[in-house]
Amino acid sequence: xxxxxxxxxxxxxxxxxxxxxxxxxxxxxxxxxxxxxxxxxxxxxxxxxxxxxxxxxxxxxxxxxxxxxxxxxxxxxxxxxxxxxxxxxxxxxxxxxxxxxxxxxxxxxxxxxxxxxxxxxxxxxxxxxxxxxxxxxxxxxxxxxxxxxxxxxxxxxxxxxxxxxxxxxxxxxxxxxxxxxxxxxxxxxxxxxxxxxxxxxxxxxxxxxxxxxx
Amino acid sequence: xxxxxxxxxxxxxxxxxxxxxxxxxxxxxxxxxxxxxxxxxxxxxxxxxxxxxxxxxxxxxxxxxxxxxxxxxxxxxxxxxxxxxxxxxxxxxxxxxxxxxxxxxxxxxxxxxxxxxxxxxxxxxxxxxxxxxxxxxxxxxxxxxxxxxxxxxxxxxxxxxxxxxxxxxxxxxxxxxxxxxxxxxxxxxxxxxxxxxxxxxxxxxxxxxxxxxx
DNA sequence: TCAATATTGGACTCAATAGTCCTGTGTACG
DNA sequence: CGTACACAGGACTATTGAGTCCAATATTGA
Numbered sequence: 393x394x395x396x397x398x399x400x401x402x403x404x405x406x407x408x409x410x411x412x413x414x415x416x417x418x419x420x421x422x423x424x425x426x427x428x429x430x431x432x433x434x435x436x437x438x439x440x441x442x443x444x445x446x447x448x449x450x451x452x453x454x455x456x457x458x459x460x461x462x463x464x465x466x467x468x469x470x471x472x473x474x475x476x477x478x479x480x481x482x483x484x485x486x487x488x489x490x491x492x493x494x495x496x497x498x499x500x501x502x503x504x505x506x507x508x509x510x511x512x513x514x515x516x517x518x519x520x521x522x523x524x525x526x527x528x529x530x531x532x533x534x535x536x537x538x539x540x541x542x543x544x545x546x547x548x549x550x551x552x553x554x555x556x557x558x559x560x561x562x563x564x565x566x567x568x569x570x571x572x573x574x575x576x577x578x579x580x581x582x583x584x585x586x587x588x589x590x591x592x593x594x595x596x597x598x599x600x601x602x603x604x605x606x
Numbered sequence: 607x608x609x610x611x612x613x614x615x616x617x618x619x620x621x622x623x624x625x626x627x628x629x630x631x632x633x634x635x636x637x638x639x640x641x642x643x644x645x646x647x648x649x650x651x652x653x654x655x656x657x658x659x660x661x662x663x664x665x666x667x668x669x670x671x672x673x674x675x676x677x678x679x680x681x682x683x684x685x686x687x688x689x690x691x692x693x694x695x696x697x698x699x700x701x702x703x704x705x706x707x708x709x710x711x712x713x714x715x716x717x718x719x720x721x722x723x724x725x726x727x728x729x730x731x732x733x734x735x736x737x738x739x740x741x742x743x744x745x746x747x748x749x750x751x752x753x754x755x756x757x758x759x760x761x762x763x764x765x766x767x768x769x770x771x772x773x774x775x776x777x778x779x780x781x782x783x784x785x786x787x788x789x790x791x792x793x794x795x796x797x798x799x800x801x802x803x804x805x806x807x808x809x810x811x812x813x814x815x816x817x818x819x820x
Numbered sequence: 821t822c823a824a825t826a827t828t829g830g831a832c833t834c835a836a837t838a839g840t841c842c843t844g845t846g847t848a849c850g
Numbered sequence: 851c852g853t854a855c856a857c858a859g860g861a862c863t864a865t866t867g868a869g870t871c872c873a874a875t876a877t878t879g880a
Contacts, residue, residue, distance in 0.1 A: 406826065406877075428732065430644035433867055444829045449869070505732060513791045514728040518642065518719060528791045562797050563804030566784030570801075573783050574776070577727045577742045583776050587784075590777030594808035620847085620856065647837060658859050663839070827876065837866085846857070 413451045416441045421462045425505055429459055429515050459516065460523050466508050467530040471537075478537045482544035484596065490541075491592060494568070495585045503575030503584065509534075510569045511576075535561045542595075550599045560595065567591040627665045630655045635676045639719055643673055643729050673730065674737050680722050681744040685751075692751045696758035698810065704755075705806060708782070709799045717789030717798065723748075724783045749775045756809075764813045774809065781805040 419441035423432040434448055434455060452458040477490050505511060513527045539561035545551050571587030633655035637646040648662055648669060666672040691704050719725060727741045753775035759765050785801030 408877080409827070412827080426732070428644075428729070430642075431733065434869085435867070445869080446830080446871080447828060450827075455868070506728065510787055511728060514720065514725060514787060515642070517790045518640070519645065524791060524793070528793075531788060531791055559800050559804060562788070562800040563781065566781050566788055566797065566801030566804075567777065568784065569787050570780030570782065570784030573724055573728060573787070574745060574780055576731045577738060577745055579738070579742075583780065586773050586776040587780030590773060590780075590805075590808070594804070594811070597808070597811045622847090623857070626857080648839085649837075659839080660841085660860080661858065664857075669838070822880090823878105824880105825876105825878085827874105829872105829874080831871090833868105833870075835866105835868085838864090840863075841861090842859105843861105844857105844859080847855090848853105849855105850851100850853090 409451075412443060412447060416443055416448065416451060416458070417461045417465045420458055421465050424459075424462055425466075425508055425511070429512070434458075456520055456523070459520065460526065463512055463516070463523050463526050463530075466512060467526065470509050471530065471533055474534055474537050478541045481541040482548060484545065484550070484592075484599065487541065487545070487592065487595070491588050495581060495588065498572070498575060498584055499581040502579050503572075503577075503581050504579065506576035507569060507572040510572055531565065535565050538564050551595075552598070555598060563594070564588075564591050623665075626657060626661060630657055630662065630665060630672070631675045631679045634672055635679050638673075638676055639680075639722055639725070643676075643726070648672075670734055670737070673734065674740065677726055677730070677737050677740050677744075680726060681740065684723050685744065685747055688748055688751050692755045695755040696762060698759065698764065698806075698813065701755065701759070701809070702806065705802045709795060709802065712786070712789060712798055713795040716793050717786075717791075717795050718793065720790040721783060721786040724786055745779065749779050752778050765809075766812070769812060777808070778802075778805050 416437060420432065420437045423436050423440055427436070434445065437443075437458070438445060438448065448458070452461065477493055481487055481490060509527065509530060513524075513531070516523045516527065518524075535558075539558045542551070542557035542560055542564075546553065546555065546557055551557075567587045567590065568584075571584030574583035574587070575581050630651065634646065634651045637650050637654055641650070648659070651657075651672070652659060652662065662672070666675065691707055695701055695704060723741065723744060727738075727745070730737045730741065732738075749772075753772045756765070756771035756774055756778075760767065760769065760771055765771075781801045781804065782798075785798030788797035788801070789795050
């Protein structure tokens with residue numbers, strides 16, 4: 393939206409203030425990823441960011457405002473990552489590399505914590521309407537990135553033009569999110585890997601045999 | 607596990623006591639579904655079930671124990687529902703009816719609250735190891751019910767025998783769970799409906815044209 | 821360098837919530 | 851029919867966590 397990352401500051405901030413603000417949000421995001429939003433106290437954030445209560449309330453009206461800043465922060469991170477990984481994909485092989493990268497990252501933590509965005513969404517959606525809408529838009533952005541990659545693959549000719557890639561993109565994102573949840577519950581990447589693989593297999597089955605490109 | 611529903615009681619209970627216990631768990635489950643676990647206080651449960659604090663602590667050692675009883679309760683409900691809906695499915699049409707029923711129910715609440723089991727899983731998995739494992743087993747049961755339906759479809763001949771239905775089942779469950787999450791975030795069933803439809807389309811694409819049965 | 825203002829520290833308040841305890845009442849069985 | 855014990859009520863405590871306040875310090879611009 394505006395030049396500085398993470399939401400508009402409401403108050404005028406010097407460079408030092410911005411750094412402090414960023415430090416708070418980054419620390420809060422880390423804690424909330426691991427402990428959840430409800431499990432993270434403002435005192436936790438204080439200690440982790442090395443900042444005092446009054447600063448917290450100088451920068452954020454209340455905890456909800458901090459949570460929203462965290463949503464923005466995490467959202468920017470995820471969108472940047474996905475833009476990086478999907479932005480130039482135009483082949484099935486490219487999509488498989490995308491899959492590998494996500495699976496590998498999740499395997500390192502044995503499925504713990506699930507998807508950074510998905511966990512926030514599930515915890516916040518029925519409680520904070522503003523944050524819910526922010527997350528909805530982030531999911532839509534993510535879905536669009538997948539859709540655009542699919543559309544590029546389609547344009548190479550391996551995928552029939554009659555296929556609605558935007559519906560496929562919803563399917564991919566849902567498989568991924570559901571996979572994250574199952575992996576988190578099982579403490580094992582496997583269900584997440586399988587879920588995305590099945591979605592990829594579907595895409596492959598749609599590529600008419602003996603078509604152009606790879 | 608044992609005859610009475612919802613976990614073992616640790617203490618001896620008369621019929622009246624069992625009813626009280628059930629009332630507590632049912633009230634807690636309802637509240638937690640709407641407000642989340644963290645958002646539901648024991649006082650809320652007290653008021654909703656018309657029961658006093660000491661009774662709560664007579665029946666449950668602490669809040670975690672109550673949460674686990676809720677998991678068992680909700681799990682039994684979901685497994686019963688899915689057994690009902692999937693237990694006799696042996697055609698694609700039957701699977702579509704299953705989809706319709708889930709989508710319809712979710713549409714009524716505009717996606718709110720997500721999946722009863724999924725929401726619990728996401729809130730509890732990184733916090734209570736015992737509850738996490740219970741939920742993992744419930745998801746496995748659910749997945750098995752889907753797998754068995756797919757296997758029956760496979761046995762009618764419309765689905766090639768070389769296909770691994772258990773992997774497909776993981777894909778279905780993940781699509782469903784991810785769809786629930788996206789629907790909850792969007793306050794709209796649509797993403798959930800699309801996610802399951804894409805999964806169904808995949809299955810249909812696997813049914814070799816010109817095979818037996820319907 | 822001085823004054824205005826941004827920034828910081830942390831003690832303090834107030835409300836909410838998990839968990840305890842004790843007293844009284846219903847009930848089942850000998 | 852009475853005694854033991856299961857069950858119910860609700861006041862009470864201890865803790866935690868969100869949010870406030872004000873005094874002290876750093877920064878910036880004139």
